[in-house]
Amino acid sequence: MLDDSDLPPLQSLVVFEASARLLSFTAAARELGTTQPAVSQQIRGLEESLGVTLFDRIYRGVVLTDAGYVLLKTTQSSLRDLRDVLQKIKQKPKTQRITVATDFAFAAFWLMPRLPEFRRLHKDIDIRIQTSQSEVDLVSLEADVAILFGGGQYQGYYSEKLLPEVVYPVCSPKLFSEFSGFNSLADLVSAPLLKLNADMGQQWVDWEQLFQLNDSLWQPSESVMEFDNYTLLVQAAISGQGVGLGWSPLLDDYIQNGVLVSLPHFTVESDNGYYIVLSKQHAPSAAVSDFLEWLRT
Structure with a gap:
């Protein structure tokens, strides 16, 4: 069972979500404003920390494994909730x-x-x-x-x-x-x-x-x-x-x-x-x- 210290960095989950949604490390790198090798390194580090394979690498890109699909659904939901909360905080009137x-x-x-x-x-x-x-x-x-x-x-x-x-x-x-x-x-x-x-x-x-x-x-x-x-x-x-x-x-x-x-x-x-x-x-x-x-x- 993971404890708080085992949780992956938020940035790794953001990179994973983009890569899984687009099924392309190159497209994810373009969307996030980084490079394809940097995305590959983030995904590799995330897989190593979890001890599972999230993507199967194929000739023309990547496909999600079963574990990758489960993580994608949870990550998208969590990131959406986080964005909503941050948006509400930003919209809150500043204290006078x-x-x-x-x-x-x-x-x-x-x-x-x-x-x-x-x-x-x-x-x-x-x-x-x-x-x-x-x-x-x-x-x-x-x-x-x-x-x-x-x-x-x-x-x-x-x-x-x-x-x-x-x-x-x-x-x-x-x-x-x-x-x-x-x-x-x-x-x-x-x-x-x-x-x-x-x-x-x-x-x-x-x-x-x-x-x-x-x-x-x-x-x-x-x-x-x-x-x-x-x-x-x-x-x-x-x-x-x-x-x-x-x-x-x-x-x-x-x-x-x-x-x-x-x-x-x-x-x-x-x-x-x-x-x-x-x-x-x-x-x-x-x-x-x-x-x-x-x-x-």
Whole structure:
């Protein structure tokens, strides 16, 4: 019984099929773009490896033996199946790839949890995500789409608001209980506050703005922990280390699942938000258009 290592090379079977179909080594050589001696050598090697005679040589050519006839039928069927599969692979649409630039918070809390749905709808589109915690330089950015937080003014670029800025304090269920539900801003003043550093989040609503927009004479206490990364701030809030500011809908899933508790009576809004930003110099590709349509739904 033959094992995988005993199987003849594919090229030998291709030469055999042509020779058996045409019943001529010379005609097979002409069809395959090689020489008659090369075909004869391939057939001789195939017969030696199988230990059988596949052709009877006659004066004007060759005829198949019984073994050769059986092998021809199987070889033709197998080569036909192989050609069909290769043709289908070649005809398969090439995977399209788009690059999306955004910040860590949007990527981690909004985009990544939703991407499986986009991949389910568009299996032929791959997404590459570029993240940055600092301000994005649109000029040097090599991205098809940017999703940026700000006021929407990006000179030379088209922008469209995707999500408004809606902010409220969030904390762990345990801390919420310890402070009896944070019924007033006075309760927040006495609580440990978590702060995103100004140089990393200067356009975002901060604690001072939240107190001002709630018409409070109270001032927030000094933050017990400051962060350069919003993801770390959220993890600190989840672990009960303090109260942080939550952006809707970035943290909606955490709140709905009971991982965090929101304080909606202190909610504030601003004119800022997350914007879809596109170059005006290039029309979006079909893949980018599909991604934008999905974002808007």
